[in-house]
Amino acid sequence: MPPIGRNGAPAYSRTSYRAPAPSAARRRRSLAVRAALAVVLVAALAGAGWYAVGTLSALAHGGAAAGAGTPDAPQSTPRSAWRAGEVPALYQRDPAWSQALYGGDAFGVTGCGPTCLAMAYVALTGRSDLSPADAGALSERMGCASSDGTAWDFMTEGAAQLGLTAEELPADEPSVRRALVAGRPVICSMGPGDFTSTGHFIVLAGIDEHGRLEIRDPNSPERTAKTWDFDTVLRQCRNLWAYSAA
Numbered sequence: 001m002p003p004i005g006r007n008g009a010p011a012y013s014r015t016s017y018r019a020p021a022p023s024a025a026r027r028r029r030s031l032a033v034r035a036a037l038a039v040v041l042v043a044a045l046a047g048a049g050w051y052a053v054g055t056l057s058a059l060a061h062g063g064a065a066a067g068a069g070t071p072d073a074p075q076s077t078p079r080s081a082w083r084a085g086e087v088p089a090l091y092q093r094d095p096a097w098s099q100a101l102y103g104g105d106a107f108g109v110t111g112c113g114p115t116c117l118a119m120a121y122v123a124l125t126g127r128s129d130l131s132p133a134d135a136g137a138l139s140e141r142m143g144c145a146s147s148d149g150t151a152w153d154f155m156t157e158g159a160a161q162l163g164l165t166a167e168e169l170p171a172d173e174p175s176v177r178r179a180l181v182a183g184r185p186v187i188c189s190m191g192p193g194d195f196t197s198t199g200h201f202i203v204l205a206g207i208d209e210h211g212r213l214e215i216r217d218p219n220s221p222e223r224t225a226k227t228w229d230f231d232t233v234l235r236q237c238r239n240l241w242a243y244s245a246a
Contacts, residue, residue, distance in 0.1 A: 073091075076091050076132075086122075087119050091115070092108050092110075092112055097131060097133035098111075100136065111136050112218045113149065114135035115201075120185045124244065125245060138161060138162075164245060165244050165245070165246045166241045166242070173231075177207065186204040187202070188233065188239070192236075202223075212230075213227060
């Protein structure tokens with residue numbers, strides 16, 4: 001049984017990510033490819049080997065074109081732009097580290113926790129020596145990674161290993177506002193709702209001129225691009241930690 005955190009919540013968070021459903025155009029292309037393949041097989045059975053080879057070659061090119069419509073994996077803020085005082089947008093599905101193993105699965109599936117801690121580290125130190133995959137390797141060494149995701153202990157003990165101090169916060173607006181105004185990024189373990197169907201980590205990066213939260217969701221450029229009201233985010237939180245340089 002996984003560890004239990006505050007208020008009986010599971011003390012692990014794992015991104016729940018589902019690939020987007022194929023579009024109607026992609027379905028039509030897939031049907032066309034299958035129909036063409038049937039023609040090739042009939043031709044091969046009839047002994048028209050040269051025709052089969054030529055058609056299979058055309059199908060290969062057609063399949064590549066159909067796959068070209070798949071959305072690109074998200075691109076993180078480049079290291080050259082990592083700055084102290086700014087929370088970079090880092091994504092667990094970035095090709096630079098998404099295929100690394102983490103918790104027995106691909107980092108792109110389970111790596112939301114280390115990605116968030118890497119973002120907090122960059123914002124507080126301005127250093128570029130810790131990637132999300134590096135943070136994931138630290139979590140693995142500490143025994144904080146499993147098939148359930150990342151243990152909450154990593155948000156405090158892992159931070160200490162990186163020279164950061166973590167303070168657990170209550171899920172109320174005044175506490176979070178004080179932390180963010182002081183330049184302290186906040187990591188939230190989220191429950192089901194707008195961000196996940198199971199469990200997930202996100203970073204609260206700041207407050208905009210309209211008093212809304214700026215976030216960094218390691219699994220979603222779309223949610224990162226939006227601003228959020230405090231109530232929407234905080235009522236979905238299972239736990240929160242504010243960070244400062246030790």
